[in-house]
Amino acid sequence: MSLTFGLTGMDPATETALKVAFAEANQRLGGIWQLLPDTQGDFIAVDMDSMYGPMSWLRLHAAGKTVIGLTSAPRTQADFRLAQPFDAGSVVQLLNELVPRPEGSVADAAAGTATPSPAGLTPAPQPQDELPEEHPQPVDEASTAQATEEVGNSPREPASVAVAQVVPAAPSLQPHTPPAADPEPGTLAEWLASGRVKGRVKLERDGVVLLIDTEQRQYHGPGALKPLSPHVGSVLKSDDFATVADWDAQAAAQGAAQPLARLVWFGGLLAGNGTLMPGFDPQARYQMLKWPQTEREYPKHFRIATAMMKGPATLAEIAEASGVPVAEVTDFVNASLATGFADIEHPPEPEADAPKSGGLFGRLRGR
Structure with a gap:
């Protein structure tokens, strides 16, 4: 079994924080996991609370990937759940859920002899799944400082593996930067869900201009949706997206900003x-x-x-x-x-058996 992990459908701060937590969790497990782009990994974490999360889940589910829903909700439609907020300890527990290690054997997990737990079920804690505070790891101050700079905030736990050592995420558009060379084409919703479009870009089809600002999660364009059918319903390539030098002027000419979720909804309607x-x-x-x-x-x-x-x-x-x-x-x-x-529709959770009544009235009813 390939122990490869990816992440998508989340904002940059969450993505960086999860990379830091994954790096430390992987070190605790012996470095048996590898972080890859979401198109190559077998287990993919998706931020189900973000605007792009549900669309990312649909895409990965259709591709046969095992999806981990990162969410603050008590349940998720994904195969596994990683509770938000997370830290290195909770990521360790998640990785052990994905590939349980009988008798604590790291070698077995690396060789692929372990069997994944059924989707949606959490195995009972095992002796080897010890809490992080029970076995503190030595802290590499230089690596911790580097990881802290990447996240932009104080880390939840010291990261003893530098973020730079993690395999980089899939190629994406940076602000004011054209797309990477020859990525896989897809619909606009797929480009947004995969995180390959970032920052401010311009998309023009059939003479209609659409300005997209992924950082602010909004767009500028026609007030109606149907004129945007060529933008949302067709397959797009990297060179369909262009940088915008005079963003403020062009955005003002297109009118007030509108929520990007509206385009995601329209993409689902046409899909x-x-x-x-x-x-x-x-x-x-x-x-x-x-x-x-x-x-x-x-x-x-x-x-x-x-x-x-x-x-x-x-x-x-x-x-x-x-x-x-x-x-x-x-x-x-x-x-x-x-x-x-x-x-x-999800079947209702089974209700626990009501406790038997005690006392005199309980004994009388039981006769």
Whole structure:
């Protein structure tokens, strides 16, 4: 089994902090893990609380990757969960969950003889999974200082492995820098979800200009979404993105900034063409987690959302309740899944057995 770890769909500060925590956790486990770009790693951490997280999860899930959801929520739709906030100790526990090491054998894990725990299940603590404070590691002050500078804040725990030793993340666009040479083409949503577009870039299609600021998570462009269909619905290459020298002037000409999540939603709407995105069951029941902001260009979406707010239902049931064709319902569900407004119905957690009543009245009822 290849012990390779990647991360995507998160802001730069979170990404750097997780790299520091992973580096120290990996050292404690004997250096058996390798940090790779998300397209090459087998286990990928995704910030499910970020704007790009749900779309990243969809992409990786469809690619057959094992996804770790970084989240402050008590549960996640990903295969495994890393609680936010995290530190090196919690990353150690996560890596042991991904590839348990029977009898504490680092060699077995490196050789791939261990079996991963089932998705969504947390194995019982084992003796070798000792807390970090029980076995403090010697601190390399130079490496700790370097790691601290990378994060920009005081580290949660001393990092004894410099961040520079970690394999760099996938090529990405830096502010005011064109994309790296010949990355894999994809839709705009895929470019954003993978983190390959960063900073301020310009995308022009069919004479319509779209300015994207990933740091501020906003864009400047037409007020309506449909004119942006060529930008969002087509496959893009690196040279489709251009740097912007006079950003302020061009942004002012395009009008007020709009949330980038709106483009992610639109990308999800166009992604399936009437069919569910890969990894989702057309016969499953889908539920709306919160009320979305519907667009005036799509008046039927109000009826679909109203029907979904009543409870989990299949695509056919939602179409019947809303009076909207199944294909349009499916597109709306795709968009809602991509932005975290909707999810598949999860079976309820089993309730614990109620404690038996004691005392006189309990004994009387038991007769």
